[in-house]
Amino acid sequence: MAVPAIRISSVTKQYGRLQALGGVSLEIAQGEFFGLLGPNGAGKTTLISALAGLVRADGGTLEVMGHDVVSDYRNARRSLGVVPQELVFDPFFTVRELLRIQSGYFGMRHNDDWIDEILASLDLTTKASSNMRSLSGGMKRRVLVAQALVHRPPVIVLDEPTAGVDVELRQGLWQFVRKLNTDGHTIVLTTHYLEEAETLCGRIAMLKGGKVVALDTTQNLLNRFATHSLRVRVTNRAVALELGGRAVEGNWVEFAFEAFADVEQLLARLREGHADVTEMALGEPDLERVFIEVMHRD
């Protein structure tokens, strides 16, 4: 059996009195496209930082390609490329300089061929000589991706790589990441765009309050919550909520149902309660619904 790309066992991390990670265990096989999802503050970045050796876990162990991130730090770090959530750069370097310096950290001196290839894949070739401070936010994010790949790591972790990235670029980035995955790289992705996670990730872990609250293939997660939904906008929201609806954004109320016959009944009861339906939409199960269900379960 090949070693797992990532093995996380009972990892805990405390910030003062706040428990950021409360015993996280995960194993990600080589070649997987894995999604790490969770609301703000769930502990995703903390877990990724612990993997990268930027944060020391209080308890438990983390391994990358079989290398312990503490006792075998160099090899673990060498096996891992992290695209960080925060945009932090030295503004005075050009894109190419930055990538050369990063190569140097990993002892790769003549890396320009590979750097050129990455720049081309990320549509950054024309920006190679630009200073970091002159780049737009989306371009900086692409440079972060390039920086993570410079040492050709087998495992790549992307912490919200598409935040603030325009649609076209996002598509381009996904195409590129998909290709890396097809070429054999293990990909771990954190994103708040659940639609993207749904199409890209084969398996997903959901974190909440520093704990794994769901872990399964994307398909199984979708099947497990395979209810339809009906969203309505009504003149009297209180009535809709009393009937078991859930308040969702934009003043809509959402109902889950199994059979379409239930819809008729529901509409009848809304009418009886003098809540007139002004707008209505049907929804199929998607990852966003699964996510909300999981997060509200406990």
Ligand SMILES: Nc1ncnc2c1ncn2[C@@H]1O[C@H](COP(=O)(O)OP(=O)(O)OP(=O)(O)O)[C@@H](O)[C@H]1O
């Ligand atoms: N350096 C730190 N000092 C104190 N608390 C921290 C520190 N870093 C993170 N935390 C806290 O740990 C918890 C987990 O934060 P983390 O950044 O891992 O969440 P996240 O899942 O990445 O959230 P987001 O989706 O917003 O990026 C949060 O409550 C956060 O406030």
Ligand SMILES: [Mg+2]
């Ligand atoms: Mg984060």
